[in-house]
Amino acid sequence: MTAYPPVARRALVSLARDSLVLAERAARRPMDHxxxxxxxxxxxxxxxxxxxxxxxxxxxxxxxxxxxxxxxxxxxxxxxxxxxxxxxxxxxxxxxxxxxxxxxxxxxxxxxxxxxxxxxxxxxxxxxxxxxxxxxxxxxxxxxxxxxxxxxxxxxxxxxxxxxxxxxxxxxxxxxxxxxxxxxxxxxxxxxxxxxxxxxxxxxxxxxxxxxxxxxxxMEAANFVPVGATEPLRTEDGTPMDALWVEEQLAKTLPWQRGVRCHGEWEFSNATRALESFSRERHVVHGVHASGLLPARVELALGIDYGEDALRTCGVEVYVDTAGQHPRIFVVGEYAPQQGTTVDMDADGILEMLAGNGDRWSDLDAAWADKRYEGRTTRKNARLFHDAIARRLKVTGELRPQLRVAKRGLRRDHFWSSIRWLHEAMIRPGHFHVDASCAWTIEALEKWQGGEAEIYKDIIDALRYALRAYWGGRADQQGRVVRRRF
Ligand SMILES: Nc1ncnc2c1ncn2[C@@H]1O[C@H](COP(=O)(O)OP(=O)(O)O)[C@@H](O)[C@H]1O
Ligand SMILES: [Mg+2]
The missing domain is CATH 3.40.50.300 (P-loop containing nucleotide triphosphate hydrolases)
Known part of the structure; x- marks a missing residue:
């Protein structure tokens, strides 16, 4: 033990007592501090x-x-x-x-x-x-x-x-x-x-x-610095809420929600595009396969959304590079028939889309679909799709991978969080690519205004479903069969 002279010892004891009193007072009256x-x-x-x-x-x-x-x-x-x-x-x-x-x-x-x-x-x-x-x-x-x-x-x-x-x-x-x-x-x-x-x-x-x-x-940096302090508040994980953080929050929020969610404005703005961050110049690639952008290993996923009329049943194939901190997305194929279709026609179309990229069903790591659609003349659901595809592939029993229902096991508010996730991928350089052949997907990403009834909504859903394992969180990935291409 260090031997202190008596005066210093007394000072130390009193200091310790003072800080103890202060800590106790803070515990009793947290607000004052x-x-x-x-x-x-x-x-x-x-x-x-x-x-x-x-x-x-x-x-x-x-x-x-x-x-x-x-x-x-x-x-x-x-x-x-x-x-x-x-x-x-x-x-x-x-x-x-x-x-x-x-x-x-x-x-x-x-x-x-x-x-x-x-x-x-x-x-x-x-x-x-x-x-x-x-x-x-x-x-x-x-x-x-x-x-x-x-x-x-x-x-x-x-x-x-x-x-x-x-x-x-x-x-x-x-x-x-x-x-x-x-x-x-x-x-x-x-x-x-x-x-x-x-x-x-x-x-x-x-x-x-x-x-x-x-x-x-x-939302301005000055509003996060306590009066009389020089340092801003920190988030729960300890990040200072400074100018950089503010900029990041603004960029992360969907443009039309920014006014309300960041700035406390009364109304969501009338941005005409829900995914304003999407741009042809930055995101569209002519020939993903030959571009040199694809890494040696990617995960393959398929998403299917259904409807009855033209362009309301859609399929999207994506490749995902999961090597880095954030998944890099490549939209490589779309199925967007210009006329009303039956499940059998859809099954053909989807297998054809995969074949266009040299892929078979068994190459997929995951396949996700909408729950069901009950129309005037058509009924479509994951089971019917599964069976139609299995018949074509002469598979008896379950397909591998299975066709899973994308909405199962999700919280109700997953919709906008998945759109925000897409938006974040788009603003992260080099993390979102669409092959130029996917004309309908590109048009939808450019023009969709965020409405449920818009004709663009279905291909956006197919894309969300295809990427379900990545935005859906850890728990949702359990049971995912990860096989890789090449
Ligand atoms: N003046 C402050 N000093 C330190 N921490 C604060 C202060 N104000 C808020 N916090 C922290 O920030 C977190 C978020 O605050 P909260 O009041 O829940 O925000 P809001 O209701 O605006 O979303 C709180 O849990 C608290 O830990
Ligand atoms: Mg609150």
């Missing part, structure tokens, strides 16, 4: 009875909302005077899972010495008790309500503060809450990114009429 960013500060400083913090994702909206909530319950707010406690505060969420995520953030920021000791939180069930409540020593109470699940018994409730995290598409609930608050002279705060399927015109109208203070911040 957060340094807030300009958007968060603007929200916390706002004295409007009705305010809205409107930004893109990851700006720390929920944290700011949680801090405001807690400060109002305790009665000490660092930035303004608040109503003397006790108060009744409600947190309104859209879904139970969202509610749990918010409760978790509130729990992290709660001052441990100001809540009743019986308060307990579990990551699975949220705050304990039927009421899902946080009770403060001073008598303030926070209740978490989920629209549509909890009866918002507004008639009998006395509420002083309401926090809505992420938009309520529902004007009605909002009106009722507002009426209730009017009786107590209570306040309301909304923190959100306006990405919702609901209609937000009512809220916009309130903003335009000046009824709501609209604190709107765009």
């Amino acid at each position: 957060v340094r807030w960013t300009p958007p968060q500060r603007a929200f916390l400083e706002s004295r409007s009875p009705f305010k809205l913090l409107r930004t893109g994702n990851q700006f720390g909206k929920t944290w700011a909302g949680a801090c405001e909530l807690i400060a109002r319950c305790t009665g000490h707010h660092s930035y303004k005077p608040v109503r003397p406690p006790p108060i009744e505060a409600w947190v309104i969420c859209k879904s139970w899972s969202q509610s749990i995520a918010i409760q978790q953030k509130v729990w992290r920021l709660l001052p441990r010495d100001e809540i009743v000791p019986e308060t307990s939180f579990s990551a699975k069930n949220g705050f304990a008790g039927v009421q899902k409540a946080v009770v403060f020593r001073n008598g303030s109470v926070v209740r978490f309500k989920t629209v549509g699940q909890d009866t918002l018994d507004l008639e009998s409730a006395t509420i002083h503060y309401v926090w809505i995290d992420e938009p309520l598409g529902d004007e009605h609930t909002f009106g009722a809450l507002q009426m209730r608050l009017r009786r107590t002279g209570g306040d309301i705060a909304i923190t959100m990114t306006p990405a919702t399927t609901g209609d937000l015109r009512w809220l916009r109208k309130l903003v335009d009429e000046g009824m709501v203070e609209d604190l709107h911040f765009r």
Whole structure:
């Protein structure tokens, strides 16, 4: 052990004690140790009875909302005077899972010495008790309500503060809450990114009429640096949210979603192209096979989407180079018949497409198809396709590889995430190629506006399906038979 002179030892002991006290205080009162960013500060400083913090994702909206909530319950707010406690505060969420995520953030920021000791939180069930409540020593109470699940018994409730995290598409609930608050002279705060399927015109109208203070911040590096600090916030994996990160977020987001998801704008823009990053000059290759771009080993995959009319049943063949960090994609074949087809015609067409690249069914590593199509005169599904192809190849039993249903085992929101994945491949130099022979695919990538009913949607789906193992995540790749070409 090092021998310190008595004075130094005392100084060290006292230093250690001080830092222990500080750490303990931080654990008891986590909120006091957060340094807030300009958007968060603007929200916390706002004295409007009705305010809205409107930004893109990851700006720390929920944290700011949680801090405001807690400060109002305790009665000490660092930035303004608040109503003397006790108060009744409600947190309104859209879904139970969202509610749990918010409760978790509130729990992290709660001052441990100001809540009743019986308060307990579990990551699975949220705050304990039927009421899902946080009770403060001073008598303030926070209740978490989920629209549509909890009866918002507004008639009998006395509420002083309401926090809505992420938009309520529902004007009605909002009106009722507002009426209730009017009786107590209570306040309301909304923190959100306006990405919702609901209609937000009512809220916009309130903003335009000046009824709501609209604190709107765009995705700019300065908005991620806490006031008084020099370093920006970091993401959960430790990446600094600096100018480079901001640029990357903007590039990664689909152009027409950028306004809303990054900048907190009210509406998705009317970009006429869903995949604006696709360009003939950068992505189309005349003769992929002879181009020298293909590595010695690629994985082969096929995607099939069905419909009844011309151009609604489509097949796409892709080669994927998986040697690097991100898959490099080569679209080498398409089947896009110009007239209505039967399953038998489709089976012929798809095998012909493979043959055009010198490939047989057995060369494929994976084959993915749509679930089913029930039309006026035609029925198409993976089983019928499988059987039609198997008959042609004189295979009895299962084909190898099997024809698998692309949607099986996916979360519901896979659609836009897979489109975003394509977009990311397109902006990564050298990672997305389409052979010039795939004229319909090229036209679709250029012209598809993102709509379900557009004629271009089916070949886009076939392409997504072909690449299913790559954007579908790890779990979905299990059981994939990986055989390679050459
Ligand atoms: N001022 C801050 N200082 C440090 N970390 C913060 C701050 N604000 C937010 N965070 C971190 O960023 C993460 C995302 O914040 P959150 O409030 O969930 O963002 P949003 O609701 O805007 O998507 C939080 O889990 C938290 O760890
Ligand atoms: Mg949030």
